[in-house]
């Protein structure tokens with residue numbers, strides 16, 4: 001088990017936003033977290049990481065901070081880069097939890113691999129704050145990859161990426177899962193989530209409405225209940241195309 005959440009409830013500004021959420025993630029899963037705006041997806045990720053107070057338990061939140069940082073990498077929804085660092089130095093920050101802290105030989109290998117995997121070679125010496133939004137997003141994903149953790153928690157990782165970069169990012173996450181890592185990512189594009197994720201969790205108003213295979217979760221009744229939409233579904237050789245109507 002890579003992450004176990006048990007009965008998580010969260011209140012923000014005196015409003016309950018998560019209600020007794022339980023979830024277990026296993027090695028090799030790419031789990032897509034879907035649900036309407038305000039459903040609690042980011043809150044769930046932040047709570048799992050121990051960043052906001054809750055009742056219930058998260059196996060990650062109870063770890064000492066250094067151990068937690070070697071277990072889970074996090075791509076937050078806000079992509080703010082606070083300092084004018086180079087892409088290379090930004091990615092190296094992912095190595096801080098490990099012995100060597102970014103400067104050892106193993107760190108160098110992990111940093112170079114993350115930069116290559118995100119196609120950032122041409123940008124490595126550039127100031128990260130001066131890249132385009134999508135390029136900054138990729139640099140922050142590279143930082144998370146350099147952290148080399150069993151679990152990656154990514155909040156809307158494909159938001160702001162062009163179609164080719166969206167596919168590249170989701171392919172990469174699928175590859176990470178095939179390598180035995182676990183990825184939990186919130187995704188608004190139901191078609192892409194259906195094509196790439198091995199499992200979906202549908203969150204609505206702070207409750208898990210459904211958790212399971214793509215077919216079990218993307219049911220008409222559940223989508224109508226969560227989003228108030230119906231979908232047209234067309235099976236293609238590349239996976240389902242899902243059109244909300």
Ligand SMILES: Nc1ncnc2c1ncn2[C@@H]1O[C@H](COP(=O)(O)OP(=O)(O)OP(=O)(O)O)[C@@H](O)[C@H]1O
Pocket residue numbers: 012013017035036037038039040041042043044077
């Ligand atoms: N920092 C905060 N302080 C107070 N309330 C918050 C805060 N962040 C989120 N909320 C509230 O918590 C609820 C869940 O928000 P959350 O960001 O977890 O939803 P989400 O499913 O990630 O939404 P989205 O798809 O829009 O990113 C919302 O009602 C939101 O207004």
